Each structure stands twice: as structure tokens, then as C-alpha cells.
Amino acid sequence: MKDRKERIYQYLKEVCACNSVSCTHDEYKAGDWFAEFFRKIPYFQKHPELTGNFMIPGDPYHRSVPWAILLGNSKKTVITSGHFDVVGTDNYGPLKDMAFQVGPELEAELAKRDLDAEARFDMNSGEWIWGRGVGDMKGGHCVHLALFEEYAELADKGELPGCYIYLPVPDEESYSVGMREGAKILRRLIEQYQLDVQLMIIPEPSNWVNGKQSLSRGTVGKIMPVVMAQGVTAHVGHCFNGISPMNFLCRIYQRTNNALEFCDSYDGEAAVPPTWQKFRDNKELYDVTIPLRAYGYFTLLHFERTPEQIMNRLKEISMEALKEECELINAQYQDYKKIDKSADKEKIVYYPEVYTFGELVEKIKSTDKEGFEKYYSEVYAGIKDDIEAGRTNYPDATVTIMQKVMDYADLKQPTVLLGFAPPYYPAVNGDAVEGKENAALKAFEVIEKSAKEHFGRETFNEHYFMGISDGSYTAVGHPFDYDKFSLNTPCYGQLYSVDFKTIEANNIPFILYGPITKEYHQWTERTLKKSLLEELPVVTKELIDSLWK
Numbered sequence: 126m127k128d129r130k131e132r133i134y135q136y137l138k139e140v141c142a143c144n145s146v147s148c149t150h151d152e153y154k155a156g157d158w159f160a161e162f163f164r165k166i167p168y169f170q171k172h173p174e175l176t177g178n179f180m181i182p183g184d185p186y187h188r189s190v191p192w193a194i195l196l197g198n199s200k201k202t203v204i205t206s207g208h209f210d211v212v213g214t215d216n217y218g219p220l221k222d223m224a225f226q227v228g229p230e231l232e233a234e235l236a237k238r239d240l241d242a243e244a245r246f247d248m249n250s251g252e253w254i255w256g257r258g259v260g261d262m263k264g265g266h267c268v269h270l271a272l273f274e275e276y277a278e279l280a281d282k283g284e285l286p287g288c289y290i291y292l293p294v295p296d297e298e299s300y301s302v303g304m305r306e307g308a309k310i311l312r313r314l315i316e317q318y319q320l321d322v323q324l325m326i327i328p329e330p331s332n333w334v335n336g337k338q339s340l341s342r343g344t345v346g347k348i349m350p351v352v353m354a355q356g357v358t359a360h361v362g363h364c365f366n367g368i369s370p371m372n373f374l375c376r377i378y379q380r381t382n383n384a385l386e387f388c389d390s391y392d393g394e395a396a397v398p399p400t401w402q403k404f405r406d407n408k409e410l411y412d413v414t415i416p417l418r419a420y421g422y423f424t425l426l427h428f429e430r431t432p433e434q435i436m437n438r439l440k441e442i443s444m445e446a447l448k449e450e451c452e453l454i455n456a457q458y459q460d461y462k463k464i465d466k467s468a469d470k471e472k473i474v475y476y477p478e479v480y481t482f483g484e485l486v487e488k489i490k491s492t493d494k495e496g497f498e499k500y501y502s503e504v505y506a507g508i509k510d511d512i513e514a515g516r517t518n519y520p521d522a523t524v525t526i527m528q529k530v531m532d533y534a535d536l537k538q539p540t541v542l543l544g545f546a547p548p549y550y551p552a553v554n555g556d557a558v559e560g561k562e563n564a565a566l567k568a569f570e571v572i573e574k575s576a577k578e579h580f581g582r583e584t585f586n587e588h589y590f591m592g593i594s595d596g597s598y599t600a601v602g603h604p605f606d607y608d609k610f611s612l613n614t615p616c617y618g619q620l621y622s623v624d625f626k627t628i629e630a631n632n633i634p635f636i637l638y639g640p641i642t643k644e645y646h647q648w649t650e651r652t653l654k655k656s657l658l659e660e661l662p663v664v665t666k667e668l669i670d671s672l673w674k
């Protein structure tokens with residue numbers, strides 16, 4: 126076997142050359158590369174049943190989840206996972222295609238471009254490897270692959286102390302279908318071989334802050350609530366005969382966007398407050414009518430709160446917003462009456478309503494189950510075609526389904542309908558996994574000591590990685606009512622699903638720890654050579670060995 130350093134760099138060039146941009150027809154190539162890599166290892170030539178390339182059912186991009194397992198002398202098991210898709214390279218400009226060719230030619234071209242002072246300094250130092258995916262996260266994979274190969278030799282000789290699963294996944298930069306499907310493969314392997322999983326290592330890039338390398342012991346949760354507001358239409362010349370949905374959507378926006386009441390905090394770390402991504406009415410043509418509906422959706426990052434808690438709070442806020450706006454329009458009307466003699470209504474009275482998607486569906490079904498189900502399945506099938514053809518995305522598809530269900534419900538009062546749009550990333554704290562408490566902390570301690578001892582490298586850790594990661598699908602941090610979540614997620618079903626029961630059964634703590642990398646997702650993505658080729662392999666090996674003890 127060649128020198129480890131040489132192998133890591135060789136694999137990096139090969140796997141980066143698979144231009145596996147997320148959700149494109151090239152993404153599968155990196156999956157095939159991994160599958161082939163495993164197949165070629167002599168151990169798997171002897172045990173072909175211990176590796177495979179699982180095709181994701183119904184995937185429009187024909188992506189797969191490759192997997193491989195080394196069976197050792199105890200049931201104690203380590204898992205390496207992480208994504209093999211990358212973000213696009215449009216920001217490389219004319220070097221768009223070259224960005225996948227790691228090596229001196231790419232570096233020479235990048236050096237001719239307008240680098241900022243820090244990037245220029247790094248370029249001149251020659252200490253960095255540049256290119257799309259070198260840090261996020263093909264570099265980390267190549268380190269783990271080089272180790273995996275070495276462990277396969279030990280397994281071959283009957284000397285591997287424990288078991289080792291490798292499971293690289295697609296689609297992390299988009300919807301994480303890879304890890305959601307991968308969880309099912311893990312469950313099958315864990316049950317089949319009665320494995321006792323110690324830890325999953327996801328070698329996502331580490332940041333370098335004040336000279337220290339980062340390690341994350343958990344991952345933030347991300348959920349996307351959709352708010353659909355329906356008012357009462359009227360000719361604008363009779364505006365007091367109607368009420369605009371934008372009035373109450375505005376109020377809900379102001380109560381939620383950047384609202385600190387939604388910020389979870391834990392041990393000096395806080396999730397950022399919610400940010401709205403879209404806010405608009407649903408009018409497509411111009412006329413002098415108050416719009417019927419307005420909608421928006423926002424991203425809410427969280428640690429501990431569950432979808433149910435979030436939904437309950439949004440229901441309260443929505444009802445308050447509706448009531449306040451209904452009172453306000455009456456107050457405005459009372460003032461208007463003083464200056465217009467033809468305004469002769471005594472009062473404007475509304476009976477506002479708030480539903481979750483699940484509640485509205487339930488209400489419709491209670492009187493018209495058959496008719497609605499037929500209607501709904503047609504709507505859903507249409508949306509499925511649109512998503513698969515790339516004509517829409519999950520949040521907008523969710524909006525469309527919600528509108529169609531509201532059309533069917535034929536509501537007449539000012540109403541707010543609430544739902545969730547995929548993807549949903551549950552929060553996981555790697556130290557709070559039941560029965561495996563402090564697993565991530567223990568891993569950090571091994572790494573901190575090893576990196577310091579061998580390389581003088583300082584490591585710091587955080588409880589929650591804020592960048593959203595596949596760690597969300599390794600364990601259920603805070604159990605909640607899974608059915609209620611799926612009923613309130615209009616796209617849930619063939620279009621999108623999370624097997625929470627399987628994830629709960631897997632119950633795997635994890636850490637995120639990889640090569641020191643700067644500016645990933647940018648055209649100046651670069652990873653520190655010494656970190657990738659020298660430090661990470663040694664430190665990671667010490668960690669893995671310690672987990673089998």
C-alpha cells in the first residue's frame with residue numbers, strides 16, 4: 126500500500142474530479158466512485174456482501190448511497206459518514222469547470238485572479254489546497270478512506286478490534302435525501318450484525334478561529350413554517366367591506382422575524398432568530414380588488430423546541446394578529462364614519478379562524494372525506510410532477526397545496542393556515558443521546574489531547590454546529606409527535622419523508638470534525654495541507670482506536 130499522504134491526495138483529486146454538484150445529473154458520479162473504491166479493497170473482494178451501492182428509490186437524479194462494513198473482533202462500532210455532493214461553481218467565473226481539477230494548474234489560474242489580502246497571503250504560502258469540495262467535504266472523506274483501507278487490511282488478518290461502517294451520502298447541500306435513506310441502511314446493518322455503535326464521525330470542514338480548530342458536538346435544527354393568510358375581498362372603492370390578508374400577515378411577520386422569543390440558548394450558545402424568506406400576496410392579475418390571500422415562509426433554527434411547540438406558539442401569535450387587525454379595521458371605520466355620511470354600518474365584525482394544515486384537512490374530511498381525498502390526490506400528483514421536473518421547490522409546492530386546500534374548504538372569515546415546508550432538520554446534541562451520554566464530549570477530549578500532543582494544534586468545541594448538517598438524522602434529540610408533524614407538512618408522503626422511528630432506533634451520537642478549511646462554498650475554498658495530509662489522519666486514527674477500546 127502506498128504512503129498514506131500520497132493516497133489521500135490521490136483520492137482527493139479523483140473524487141473532486143467527479144463534479145458532484147448537489148441536485149444535478151452529475152452528482153451520482155461521486156457515489157459510484159465511492160462504491161467502486163470499496164469494491165476494489167481486497168477485504169470486500171473476499172466479502173462482497175459487506176458492501177453495496179443502494180439506489181435511492183424514485184430519485185430523479187439516480188443517486189445512490191454507497192456503504193461498506195468491516196467486521197472486527199467486537200461489536201463496538203465506529204461510523205464515518207458525510208456528504209459527497211458539493212455546491213455549484215458559478216462563483217468561480219471562467220474557472221467554473223476547472224474548479225473540480227485539484228492541482229497546480231487550478232492554483233496558477235486562481236493566483237491570477239483578484240484575491241483578497243488573506244487569500245493572496247495563503248496562495249503565496251503554498252500551504253493550502255484549492256478547489257471545489259477540497260474542504261466541504263471531500264477532503265475529510267479522503268482521510269477517512271485512507272484509514273478505512275488500512276483497517277480493512279487488519280480486518281483481513283482478523284486483527285480489527287471492532288466494526289467500522291462507512292456511509293457516504295448525496296444531497297446534503299439540498300434536501301438530505303441521502304442521509305434520510307442512509308439511516309435505513311444503518312438500521313439494517315446494526316440489527317443484522319447486532320452492533321454497538323459508539324460514535325459517528327462526520328468529517329465536515331473545521332473552522333480555524335483564533336488559531337484553534339473547531340469541533341462540533343451537535344447540530345442545530347431547522348424548520349420552515351409557512352403562513353397562509355386569507356382575508357375578505359372587496360372592490361377597493363368599498364374597502365371597508367373587506368379586509369386585506371396583508372394586514373395580518375404583516376403583523377405575524379413583525380412578531381416572528383428576528384424575534385428573540387424563538388431563540389433557543391444553551392451553555393452560552395444561541396440559535397439565531399427566525400428569518401423570513403418570502404412574503405407576498407397571491408394576486409396574479411391586476412384589478413381593483415383587495416387580494417384574497419397573502420403568504421410567506423421563514424427559517425427557524427432551534428436547539429430544543431419541537432415542531433409541536435413551534436406550531437402551538439405560531440397559532441397563538443396568528444390568532445392575536447387576526448383579532449388585533451379585525452379590531453383595528455373597525456376602529457378605522459368608526460373614524461371614517463365621522464367624515465363620510467354614506468358610511469352607515471354600525472360596526473365591522475369578523476370571526477377569525479386559525480388552522481394548522483392537519484386541522485383544516487380533518488375539518489374538511491369530517492363532512493366530505495371521499496370528495497376531498499380524490500381532489501387531494503390529484504393536487505398532490507400534479508405537485509409531484511412539478512417538483513420532479515424542477516418547476517417548483519418544496520416551500521413553493523407547500524404554498525400551492527395549502528392554497529388548493531383552502532380553495533376546497535371555501536372559508537369566508539379572515540383565516541390563517543399554518544404548515545411546514547420540507548426539509549426539516551431536527552436538532553441533535555451529541556452529548557444528550559440516551560444511553561450514550563457525553564459520547565461527543567469524550568471524543569473531543571481524545572482529539573484535543575492528540576492534536577495538541579502530536580502537532581501543538583489547539584482544538585475548541587461547540588455544542589451546536591450552526592451550518593445545518595446530516596447529523597440531524599442520526600438520533601432524535603427531543604422526541605415529539607411524528608404523526609402530527611407529517612400531517613402539518615403538506616408535501617409529506619411520496620415527495621418527502623423522514624423515518625423518525627428508524628432514526629430514534631439508531632440513536633447514534635456524532636461529531637463534526639474535519640480538515641481546517643477556509644471560505645467553503647466560495648470560489649476561494651481551500652483546505653490546509655498540513656491539517657488534511659498530516660494532522661487529521663493521525664488524530665482521527667487515535668480517536669477511532671479509542672472508540673474500540
Ligand SMILES: [Zn+2]
Nearest residue numbers: 261262329330
Ligand atoms: Zn458540508
